[in-house]
Amino acid sequence: MKMIDTDRSRCVANWLKFAFFAVAVPLLVAWQAFVYLEKLHAESALRRYQIAAADILENLRVSADAHLYICSLMNQTFQSAKNPGQLQKDLEQLRSSSGINFEYMIWDKNGSVHSADFDWRSTGSDMKYAWQTLLGIGRRKIEVADARATANLRKIFGPQFFPELYQRCYSGRNIRLIFSDSSLKKKLAWIRTRPRMGLATFFEHDIVKGLPGLKFFMSVVARSSDMRLGAVKDGVWLGEGSADFSTAELAVISGSYENPIRVRDWYVFKNALRTDLCGFCYIDAASIERLVISTRARCGIMLFLVLALYVLWRSFRVICCGSSINLNIRRQLIILFVLSNAVSLLIMALVGYDYLGQYRLYLQAESFSKGVTYLQNIDEMFVSEYSRQLRRVRKALDKLEQRVTNHRPDRSNIAEFLQAQSGEPFRLFLIGSSTPYIGSELGIMKDGKFIEEINMDWARYKSMQTLVDSMGKLGQYYLAVLNRKSISEMMVAQVELIAESLGQLRPHEMFQEFFAATGSFWQWGMGFRYFPAYIDLFRDPDSGLANYVFLYLWNAHQLHRHYIDQLITDFNRNPLGIKVMAVDEDFRYANPPELLDHQQLRLYSAKLRERSGAEVDFCDWEGEKHLLMGLKCSSIDTIRLIGLYPISAIDREVSRKKQLFVALAIVSILVSLAMGLFVARSILLPLAELQRGIVALQKRDFAFRLADLGGDEFGNLAKVFNTTLVDLEELQVASTVQEKLSDNMSEPAQTGQVKWFAASISQYNFSGDYLAVEQLTDQRVMIVIGDVAGSGIGVSLILAYVKACILKLNRLYDQPEKLLVRLDTLLRELSSRAGRKCMTMQCALLDCRKSEVTVANAGHCFPVTIDPVDGDANVADMPSTPLGTGRKTVCCLKTFSLKPGGSLILYSGGLYRNSETGFSDFINDLVKNRSHCPKAWYDEVIAAVKGRVGAADCRDDMTMAVISCFDKPVESESIV
Incomplete structure (x- = not known):
């Protein structure tokens, strides 16, 4: 029972380890990824709200200036109206929505009063004449109003009204309501005319002492935005409803140099509206820091949690309860690789998301920087306009000087000079x-x-x-x-x-x-x-x-406008893709003219009166979002240059990077899948191969071989299995090969005075010795003895190859030395140097008519001759090298003349390697067992060797050929 408890505890411990690494770690990584995404979202949201807050606070600054705000509001209303009827309707709606009290009078295209909400007849002024005067000054048809026209207008607007300056209420650097009565009897006025209608509005003097625009703008923002607005003046909170901050917190916010500043659960953006007024734009921190999760993302999270729970349950069943997984090894390995790469893919996705965000900001900053630099280049290029004007002036001035040398200045020569100039003088x-x-x-x-x-x-x-x-x-x-x-x-x-x-x-x-x-x-x-x-x-x-x-x-305004109008098309043909616009400081000129009708660009241009646009901003132009940049020019100082760079170009660059990341992710998944398949294949294929080998072994198919399975455990197992099959096959094949390769004679052969016998004994049925006996003619016989280094089926294959070569080289049978040299060449071509087998060989050519034996030796044992008189054995020294060794085989050729009673012995090394004392015993056996019958002599020598060391202890093959010469010829016998 104790053993069972121990096993269960071990299983639970293993399961806990698996759960920690396979489930807990991925969940922890996923949680950190969520926290990281939330942080990135917070940074991105904070940047977006900071840009929006800067725009809102700039509008709040405009609304805090009562003069500027009211003039801008009136001008916007007047510009948007297409006819007097619509203008009247818009004014009524504006008065009810803004809470600003004013009186108005509208002229129609004939100069008659179209509508008014006060008794305009009580002024005693000629309203049609007044409209004509104002329209003439506005269109620069009248420079200075005469006394009658001025007196007529002063009845309406006040005794200190100057008609020539009324345009300052809607254009210029210092836009103000018209104050034309020091006694304060006449109201403040705002006037503007155009050919089809005119408008004059009147306001109480107290309106500029309060903050009507500030309160109205705050209410508009409160209704249309999730951001809140407020302002502090002399420590007093001004805003919609009660303050969300205490007095101490307001003091901290006002005195802090940080922007934005975090106060409790709020992010506060601030800007100085006036010297005594500070504006706040703040938003709940949770709306910035909290990551909004879509329905699709929630479904993904739920699926991930369900998968984690399933893995926990299934792993517990397998590890602790012993249930099996009904999946083959291939699918298990694929699932393992995919899940193991899921964490890395998640991290890669997070890094890619962060990189794309940073890359977008980098492209925005780079495009903004390049755009501002390009606008500065346009500004600096104005020097070339001066040079061009100077060349024209000097060229025409030379002609003018010649004309007036002998003639007074007249219309023709002055007009000729003016016509040679560029632009209006x-x-x-x-x-x-x-x-x-x-x-x-x-x-x-x-x-x-x-x-x-x-x-x-x-x-x-x-x-x-x-x-x-x-x-x-x-x-x-x-x-x-x-x-x-x-x-x-x-x-x-x-x-x-x-x-x-x-x-x-x-x-x-x-x-x-x-x-x-x-x-x-x-x-x-x-x-x-x-x-x-x-x-x-x-x-x-x-x-x-x-x-x-x-x-x-030159008029600077006209010269600057001439420069812009002439080159604006070229400026817009730039490699950066920036659309260049221009507006003058008084908003009387713009290229393109539609810029003046764009509210956001007008407000942005108003900022450029004080400084260049140093912060990234955005706007919509022609239905497309653009990056906004601006420059307060120094050379063309009456012009403000604006550049628009399409956000779609940045989106395309980011999209290319995103596609690259997606492609890398897909490649990573495919590589993981491929690795899973590869590993599965590297396991399953060896197992299948081993199973095939077992089936072949059962069928006693010893010729079957397993493929090379590599250097791992499967490869080593396959090598052992193949070695076993090789041993089994060699035992089966060696005897068959040996029988086919060796020309063992059963009986001696004799022709004339010469009688011979040759045979070979294989100890393990896969001999390394080679014997070939060929009857060339009735009087000539070839005997070949060889020995291949090593043993086994490989040696038998070499012998088979040599046998085939000898049969093929039958034309060289009567040339023993050339036959050996050719065999050497063929052995060298058979395999590389590292795997080459060497072989010793002797080729003996018997000439029975002459009783001569010509022997070619290639590293084989030296022949032994037996003296016919005293019976002594003499070893013939024939030094040479084996076939297949060295750069070239060195053969030794010698001819032996046999005397009657003499003999020549050819043999292999096994005859003395198997002897107890070696070569001396073998020589003694030859002398001792000499016989007139070559076969009997062979049998006695073999018996002597086996008897001395034991037949079971003979390890090497033994091959011997005996050639003897007799006194008188006998009838020829064929080789048996």
């Missing part, structure tokens, strides 16, 4: 030192009046007239200074006033700039703006005095 001034004519892009002026028109701006005729006249005085003063001519005090005073008003510089400072920049580009400040400019002098070739000063200015 902004300002041109050609001022002479001794001529009252001033050339400009507007026309030719004389004595303060235009006498010839070129590109006259009639909307600003008076201001342009003043500008050209002022620049004429400034140029004449500059030429007088250069030519050292006298200058009137009146001109000095006028020039000082002009220089101060144009460039906020004193005359000599401005002239110093002119002199330093002569013949090159420079940025000239005129008013509150800077313009790319080029200045040069026309000098008299004889006197060297300056006759004309030439000043050419």
